[in-house]
Amino acid sequence: MNSVPALRVERRFAQTYREYLEARGVWQPRYRVQKYSDGTVALPLSQNCLPELDLHTLKLTVAPGSSISIVYIQTPTLSKRERVMSDNDKLVKALQELLVSHGERWSEELREDVPHCWQRHGDLVLIGEGCFLQPVWKSMGLELWQAVAHGLGCKRLAQIGRVSGDEFRTPVVTMLLGEDSIVMHVDNRIRYEFDVTKCMFSSGNITEKLRIASFDCSGETVVDLYAGIGYFTLPYLVHAGAAHVHACEWNPHALSALKRNLELNGVSERCTVHEGDNRQLRLCDLADRVNLGLIPSSREGWPTACRLLKRDAGGILHVHQNVTSSPPRPTGPAPLTHDASSPGGGQGAGVGSEPSQKSDAQREARRRWAEDTAAIIASLLCDISGKPWRTSIRHIEHVKSYAPHIHHLVLDLECRPR
Numbered sequence: 125m126n127s128v129p130a131l132r133v134e135r136r137f138a139q140t141y142r143e144y145l146e147a148r149g150v151w152q153p154r155y156r157v158q159k160y161s162d163g164t165v166a167l168p169l170s171q172n173c174l175p176e177l178d179l180h181t182l183k184l185t186v187a188p189g190s191s192i193s194i195v196y197i198q199t200p201t202l203s204k205r206e207r208v209m210s211d212n213d214k215l216v217k218a219l220q221e222l223l224v225s226h227g228e229r230w231s232e233e234l235r236e237d238v239p240h241c242w243q244r245h246g247d248l249v250l251i252g253e254g255c256f257l258q259p260v261w262k263s264m265g266l267e268l269w270q271a272v273a274h275g276l277g278c279k280r281l282a283q284i285g286r287v288s289g290d291e292f293r294t295p296v297v298t299m300l301l302g303e304d305s306i307v308m309h310v311d312n313r314i315r316y317e318f319d320v321t322k323c324m325f326s327s328g329n330i331t332e333k334l335r336i337a338s339f340d341c342s343g344e345t346v347v348d349l350y351a352g353i354g355y356f357t358l359p360y361l362v363h364a365g366a367a368h369v370h371a372c373e374w375n376p377h378a379l380s381a382l383k384r385n386l387e388l389n390g391v392s393e394r395c396t397v398h399e400g401d402n403r404q405l406r407l408c409d410l411a412d413r414v415n416l417g418l419i420p421s422s423r424e425g426w427p428t429a430c431r432l433l434k435r436d437a438g439g440i441l442h443v444h445q446n447v448t449s450s451p452p453r454p455t456g457p458a459p460l461t462h463d464a465s466s467p468g469g470g471q472g473a474g475v476g477s478e479p480s481q482k483s484d485a486q487r488e489a490r491r492r493w494a495e496d497t498a499a500i501i502a503s504l505l506c507d508i509s510g511k512p513w514r515t516s517i518r519h520i521e522h523v524k525s526y527a528p529h530i531h532h533l534v535l536d537l538e539c540r541p542r
């Protein structure tokens with residue numbers, strides 16, 4: 125039977141367990157995490173780690189307040205990485221055939237020059253800029269892009285450069301195959317239509333979109349300060365059931381896609397779109413929740429968010445930020461004496477020090493950032509309303525890693541007048 129062992133944990137502890145399992149090499153990256161309707165998830169494990177896995181020690185080491193068990197995922201789904209790898213094989217095969225037909229020879233250097241990841245939006249694939257740099261590709265012209273499209277199983281192809289430094293963070297995208305640059309992307313039953321050459325789509329934010337979709341916002345007024353094409357505005361309206369969303373956006377291209385997407389998903393009646401710089405927004409004292417989805421930092425929007433919260437009742441802020449944690453200190457040889465009374469004592473000397481130091485540094489950076497943010501926002505709220513406020517850290521969500529020590533986090537901050 126095709127099944128894999130997995131560690132079943134509550135969703136809120138999943139990231140912490142995942143980091144721990146990955147650091148110890150017992151994580152099985154071939155398969156996807158399985159989600160259950162009771163709010164738990166199953167993290168796939170490598171088969172041979174099972175005999176050595178002591179659940180009691182694991183729980184005490186990683187998250188003492190959690191409950192965990194071993195389950196088996198029947199017919200597991202391949203992870204995105206695995207599926208991309210097989211797409212990658214098809215791409216390489218298509219390119220090898222093209223080269224042979226041109227009397228050229230395949231080499232490892234050329235394999236390095238083939239894209240390893242891409243974004244798929246319906247029948248259009250967006251590749252990055254650091255590929256197809258070798259001179260041999262130049263002579264192939266359109267045939268090259270046709271072969272790439274064939275290998276990737278798409279009809280249209282575009283290439284994305286860096287997000288430009290303009291105030292709108294416009295991506296520099298060039299169409300390579302096909303002329304129409306409008307795409308339809310469907311995520312969690314929400315339809316997003318946009319022009320890939322004019323708007324950015326943050327595929328990496330899918331976990332945050334799913335988290336928002338799981339909120340219960342019935343009866344709530346929500347403000348999305350950085351709406352873009354509706355990445356978060358739409359889950360608030362379609363799945364979280366917000367009574368009304370005020371969506372702010374200043375990029376004209378994103379604005380037209382946002383309005384179109386509200387229509388497409390049948391929720392425009394519950395959304396007011398505010399065009400222009402959100403710092404000039406005239407609204408105040410109406411929000412139960414404010415979404416501040418801008419990275420690297422949404423700091424410039426904090427005073428506006430504070431003005432927007434209901435003066436009498438307060439509400440929740442979802443503050444996005446790229447947080448940098450300092451790299452772990454290099455570790456020396458494992459100490460000969462190991463604290464047997466410590467939770468990780470049973471794991472064996474030399475295994476525990478480096479990964480736990482790494483997660484300690486991350487935890488510390490997250491905690492410090494969240495506490496600083498909570499203090500600054502409490503003081504802003506106090507200045508704005510002329511009365512004291514209490515801010516409480518409800519949750520810190522890890523959205524994605526940018527680099528080994530840079531993490532996109534979201535702080536759920538509850539803000540209440542005293």
Ligand SMILES: C[S@@+](CC[C@H](N)C(=O)[O-])C[C@H]1O[C@@H](n2cnc3c(N)ncnc32)[C@H](O)[C@@H]1O
Binds near residue numbers: 356
């Ligand atoms: C990076 S996108 C984020 C979209 C979405 N929240 C996500 O994470 O995928 C940020 C959006 O905020 C808009 N934006 C940035 N600063 C703004 C401001 N001061 N007023 C209105 N919109 C702004 C940008 O045009 C862009 O569409």
